[in-house]
Amino acid sequence: MSDHHAHDAHDFQHHVRRYLFVFWALIVGTIITVGAWYVKLDSMALTVAIALLIASVKAFLVAGYFMHLISEKKMIYGILAATAFFFAGMMYLIVWGRDQVPQGTIHLGSRDTFQTPGSPSKAAH
Amino acid sequence: MQPTTTHSHTHGAHEAHHEPGFWQKYVFSTDHKVIGIQYGVTALFFLLFGFLLMAMMRWQITYPQKPIPVVGSLLNAVLGDVAAGGIMSPDLYNAFGAMHGTIMVFLAIVPLAFAAFGNFVVPLQIGAVDMAFPRINMVSYQAYAIGGVIMLVSFFIPGGAAQAGWTSYSPLASWIPGHGQTFWIIGMVFLITSSLLGAVNFIATIIQLRAPGMTWMRMPFFVWAQFVTAFLLLLAFPPLEAAAIMQLMDKVAHTSFFLPTGLAVSGGELANISGGGSPLLWQHLFWFLGHPEVYVLILPAMGIVCEIIANNTRKPIWGYKSLVYSVLAIGFLSFIVWAHHMYLTGMGTKISTFFQTTTMIISIPSVIILSCLLISLWGGSIRFNTPMLFALAFLPMFGIGGLTGLPLGLNYSDIHLHDTYYVIAHFHYVVAPGTIFALLAGIYFWYPKATGRFMSEFWGKVHFWLSLIFMNAVFQPMFAQGMQGMLRRMSDGAANYSLAKVGTDAIGGLTDAIMKSNITISHAAWALGLAQIPFIINFFWSLRHGKKVTSDNPWEATTLDWQTPTPPPHGNFVAQPQVHRGPYEYSVPGQPKDFTPQNT
Amino acid sequence: MEIPYVVQPRQDTGLYNAKVGIWLFLASEVMLFGALFSSYIILRIGAAPGEWPVGLLNVWIGMGNTLVLITSSITVVLAWASLKMNNFAKFKVYQGFTILLAMTFVVIKSFEYTDKFTHYEVVLQDNTIYDGHLKERTPTHVVIHGHKVEHGRHAEGEAHGSKTPHTDIRIERAQIKKMENYGPWHNTYLAIYFTLTALHALHVIGGAVVIGYLWGPGSKLWKTDPERFTNRIEISGLFWHFVDLVWIFLFPVLYLL
Ligand code: HEM
Ligand SMILES: [Cu+2]
Numbered sequence: 001m002s003d004h005h006a007h008d009a010h011d012f013q014h015h016v017r018r019y020l021f022v023f024w025a026l027i028v029g030t031i032i033t034v035g036a037w038y039v040k041l042d043s044m045a046l047t048v049a050i051a052l053l054i055a056s057v058k059a060f061l062v063a064g065y066f067m068h069l070i071s072e073k074k075m076i077y078g079i080l081a082a083t084a085f086f087f088a089g090m091m092y093l094i095v096w097g098r099d100q101v102p103q104g105t106i107h108l109g110s111r112d113t114f115q116t117p118g119s120p121s122k123a124a125h
Numbered sequence: 126m127q128p129t130t131t132h133s134h135t136h137g138a139h140e141a142h143h144e145p146g147f148w149q150k151y152v153f154s155t156d157h158k159v160i161g162i163q164y165g166v167t168a169l170f171f172l173l174f175g176f177l178l179m180a181m182m183r184w185q186i187t188y189p190q191k192p193i194p195v196v197g198s199l200l201n202a203v204l205g206d207v208a209a210g211g212i213m214s215p216d217l218y219n220a221f222g223a224m225h226g227t228i229m230v231f232l233a234i235v236p237l238a239f240a241a242f243g244n245f246v247v248p249l250q251i252g253a254v255d256m257a258f259p260r261i262n263m264v265s266y267q268a269y270a271i272g273g274v275i276m277l278v279s280f281f282i283p284g285g286a287a288q289a290g291w292t293s294y295s296p297l298a299s300w301i302p303g304h305g306q307t308f309w310i311i312g313m314v315f316l317i318t319s320s321l322l323g324a325v326n327f328i329a330t331i332i333q334l335r336a337p338g339m340t341w342m343r344m345p346f347f348v349w350a351q352f353v354t355a356f357l358l359l360l361a362f363p364p365l366e367a368a369a370i371m372q373l374m375d376k377v378a379h380t381s382f383f384l385p386t387g388l389a390v391s392g393g394e395l396a397n398i399s400g401g402g403s404p405l406l407w408q409h410l411f412w413f414l415g416h417p418e419v420y421v422l423i424l425p426a427m428g429i430v431c432e433i434i435a436n437n438t439r440k441p442i443w444g445y446k447s448l449v450y451s452v453l454a455i456g457f458l459s460f461i462v463w464a465h466h467m468y469l470t471g472m473g474t475k476i477s478t479f480f481q482t483t484t485m486i487i488s489i490p491s492v493i494i495l496s497c498l499l500i501s502l503w504g505g506s507i508r509f510n511t512p513m514l515f516a517l518a519f520l521p522m523f524g525i526g527g528l529t530g531l532p533l534g535l536n537y538s539d540i541h542l543h544d545t546y547y548v549i550a551h552f553h554y555v556v557a558p559g560t561i562f563a564l565l566a567g568i569y570f571w572y573p574k575a576t577g578r579f580m581s582e583f584w585g586k587v588h589f590w591l592s593l594i595f596m597n598a599v600f601q602p603m604f605a606q607g608m609q610g611m612l613r614r615m616s617d618g619a620a621n622y623s624l625a626k627v628g629t630d631a632i633g634g635l636t637d638a639i640m641k642s643n644i645t646i647s648h649a650a651w652a653l654g655l656a657q658i659p660f661i662i663n664f665f666w667s668l669r670h671g672k673k674v675t676s677d678n679p680w681e682a683t684t685l686d687w688q689t690p691t692p693p694p695h696g697n698f699v700a701q702p703q704v705h706r707g708p709y710e711y712s713v714p715g716q717p718k719d720f721t722p723q724n725t
Numbered sequence: 726m727e728i729p730y731v732v733q734p735r736q737d738t739g740l741y742n743a744k745v746g747i748w749l750f751l752a753s754e755v756m757l758f759g760a761l762f763s764s765y766i767i768l769r770i771g772a773a774p775g776e777w778p779v780g781l782l783n784v785w786i787g788m789g790n791t792l793v794l795i796t797s798s799i800t801v802v803l804a805w806a807s808l809k810m811n812n813f814a815k816f817k818v819y820q821g822f823t824i825l826l827a828m829t830f831v832v833i834k835s836f837e838y839t840d841k842f843t844h845y846e847v848v849l850q851d852n853t854i855y856d857g858h859l860k861e862r863t864p865t866h867v868v869i870h871g872h873k874v875e876h877g878r879h880a881e882g883e884a885h886g887s888k889t890p891h892t893d894i895r896i897e898r899a900q901i902k903k904m905e906n907y908g909p910w911h912n913t914y915l916a917i918y919f920t921l922t923a924l925h926a927l928h929v930i931g932g933a934v935v936i937g938y939l940w941g942p943g944s945k946l947w948k949t950d951p952e953r954f955t956n957r958i959e960i961s962g963l964f965w966h967f968v969d970l971v972w973i974f975l976f977p978v979l980y981l982l
């Protein structure tokens with residue numbers, strides 16, 4: 001890299017054009033996101049999906065091109081892959097964990113033995 | 126020290142011209158060895174402090190509502206009413222308990238095992254001049270010191286230190302009166318920052334600064350252990366930081382992150398909050414750190430033990446590759462077992478099954494590591510010096526700790542054992558006779574490199590045998606207490622609970638023998654404290670009067686940390702080491718000596 | 726001996742030290758924000774049906790701020806590219822814009838915050854609810870510029886241009902049962918909104934300080950060690966892009982959904 005300053009200049013013009021392209025793509029992405037929200041789709045799921053999909057594409061563009069992840073070294077990929085795995089595990093398992101929590105009141109009444117004295121079904125005997 | 130001829134960008138230009146002064150050399154140093162020692166000394170202080178808290182608590186457990194001898198009036202004088210008449214009030218018990226856990230974990234063991242040993246040894250073992258980012262290293266220590274001071278100060282604020290346990294479960298932690306918990310959170314943010322900076326530094330150092338020829342599979346196992354540990358800190362701590370921020374918001378901005386709708390507080394009134402939060406969320410985020418944290422406590426210890434065993438059996442470690450893959454597997458799996466601490470939260474059976482399964486799986490690599498270390502002893506001509514004794518004792522102690530963890534990892538048996546003294550016994554076997562023994566082994570082992578003198582062997586052995594006996598006397602009976610149902614965190618040592626006999630057998634209370642074992646435990650704990658006196662004296666006395674080392678490699682070791690001048694100067698090596706072989710080439714046939722250093 | 730690979734990449738990894746360092750740091754940041762996003766999900770799916778407020782924030786302002794950050798990202802990357810092309814003057818210009826954009830972002834954000842802190846929900850003794858911005862506050866009464874909340878239509882529609890006309894409403898103190906502004910304490914949505922955006926704003930400020938330093942006094946390094954300086958700009962740029970990336974998710978999640 002030491003003597004790059006001079007002869008890289010030309011190469012970099014090419015990069016710069018790509019950066020500008022990514023920039024416009026990000027702007028368009030933002031506009032589409034807001035547009036999709038503005039028309040108020042009926043389905044909440046679809047709205048969420050569209051918004052997150054576009055956000056992911058934008059994130060990919062920023063990470064891939066502005067942060068040069070597209071052409072990064074293996075070591076960095078390794079670190080980020082581990083991070084992505086733990087991130088996903090954390091989010092998924094935490095949400096799943098909540099999903100399993102019994103909601104509302106639990107009635108043990110379906111089995112007679114768990115009935116407390118004086119509860120309606122016992123009285124019916 | 127080699128005079129530096131060019132101006133160095135990283136170190137500032139001063140040192141080429143004059144010797145750094147006291148402050149620069151010992152307080153604002155960027156030298157990894159000095160920082161390691163700073164960490165070590167501070168952490169040892171906190172280890173003692175955490176122990177003393179527990180020593181006082183054991184009095185209250187054993188003789189509830191009796192004034193604590195000797196220190197009781199002192200407590201009363203400095204802390205006021207919570208220790209009225211020298212008696213430890215339940216509030217004070219709670220505060221001491223919470224701070225014992227916090228201090229032991231975050232201010233004593235992690236800084237000692239990871240930061241102190243890591244800083245001192247890792248760059249030496251990989252043949253580096255220093256850490257990759259020396260200034261960040263210094264800041265990391267400073268953040269740790271500030272965090273420690275905040276925790277200490279919290280004892281003296283009105284209302285005292287945090288009382289909601291080291292786990293700080295909300296809503297309790299959010300609602301408990303006083304500012305102790307706020308101090309705890311802010312202190313934790315500093316400690317987390319310190320660990321994060323340290324972790325970045327270690328990983329970058331190990332990736333970037335290995336000496337020529339030091340390939341991954343030639344790294345000493347200790348370096349591998351530190352590498353994985355650093356990743357655990359790097360990726361598991363931030364969620365706790367997030368949780369701490371949210372708990373801080375709950376406390377100071379009256380949000381309801383962890384406070385559910387309809388939360389009733391003292392007197393049955395509804396809390397004046399918006400509600401809608403999730404107490405379970407705190408537990409998830411806490412244990413997402415909490416479980417990897419226990420591996421942070423144990424992996425460096427395993428690394429130390431491995432180095433010492435290889436060196437003192439004078440033969441290669443058995444199954445170096447299995448050790449490396451196991452430690453990687455542990456690191457990986459430790460992120461997906463956390464909710465085995467939460468079986469009783471009612472989070473549902475499917476997810477409990479998932480976590481129970483991963484927990485059983487992660488025990489496999491731990492067993493592999495233990496087995497490799499054990500098998501390594503086979504056929505060795507073992508030198509039973511003090512470091513080796515501690516390292517050897519680590520194996521069964523950690524074994525007991527690990528095996529007794531299995532019933533806690535299984536959903537079904539954990540329902541009975543959860544939150545009892547069985548848990549206390551289990552994890553203390555891992556961290557106290559386990560990790561602490563390994564750390565002591567490490568201190569006796571690397572002391573000659575750091576100071577140029579040995580610690581006394583005789584007093585070392587006295588220290589070892591007494592510690593071994595009393596450690597077991599403290600923690601072994603707790604298994605029995607827990608299995609009978611004695612709950613932890615009870616300031617009267619379960620005296621009230623023991624009376625609670627319901628029906629004939631429904632709740633059996635606690636037998637007299639179990640209650641009496643409180644007395645044995647406490648006396649053993651105090652004796653354990655006294656047994657550290659020979660160590661403390663030995664540690665300081667040997668600085669001046671210990672036997673001098675006669676060579677730079679007094680243990681005749683193979684790894685690079687011993688191929689430096691003693692003590693290693695700034696910059697560590699006389700010349701850039703070149704690595705030619707694996708880390709444990711002991712007693713290789715055909716070699717002139719029974720050890721072949723990595724750089725020959 | 727000196728620490729190697731401070732500027733030049735190491736052969737086998739192809740990286741210089743700080744590059745490894747910053748990516749590790751960003752990895753930990755991913756986990757930090759990841760935990761907060763997980764919390765967002767938990768709070769949201771845990772909210773009682775209909776309780777999660779939607780449309781509390783002004784989408785157009787949020788969109789404007791998104792564009793500000795995106796623009797700052799391109800100026801950062803162009804600043805770095807200018808250094809690569811040995812054009813220090815251009816670097817100064819681009820990075821100057823970055824700093825201005827960062828300040829714009831923070832200023833806009835603070836207006837949004839102020840708006841929320843002056844926005845009140847007033848519950849009367851008879852459980853009527855008024856919602857609007859505080860105009861006047863005296864010991865005996867308050868004046869709110871807003872509207873009466875029809876049952877079940879809590880704080881809706883602000884972003885779409887309010888359908889309910891806003892008027893000045895005078896309320897006697899004696900009538901008020903509870904009066905609370907839309908701060909983080911108001912509900913869990915606002916709690917996570919303030920926490921996430923404040924943490925993000927701290928990152929913006931922190932990043933801007935570093936970039937500002939390297940733009941001002943720190944840029945002297947360009948004369949003595951241009952490569953090292955370029956690396957520093959790359960590192961600070963990576964951080965800046967990450968901050969932008971977080972916002973890319975924050976915007977839809979907090980403003981739109
Ligand atoms: C070596 C001497 C030690 C003794 C005698 C000791 C004793 C105890 C006892 C009896 C308890 C239970 C208190 C209660 O439940 O009321 C306890 C709790 C605890 N100890 Fe230790 N301990 C020692 C060392 C350590 C070390 C080295 C660690 C470090 C990791 C540690 C971490 C903890 C934690 C995390 C708790 C739980 C605190 C809580 O309930 O929030 N201890 N200790
Ligand atoms: Cu665990």
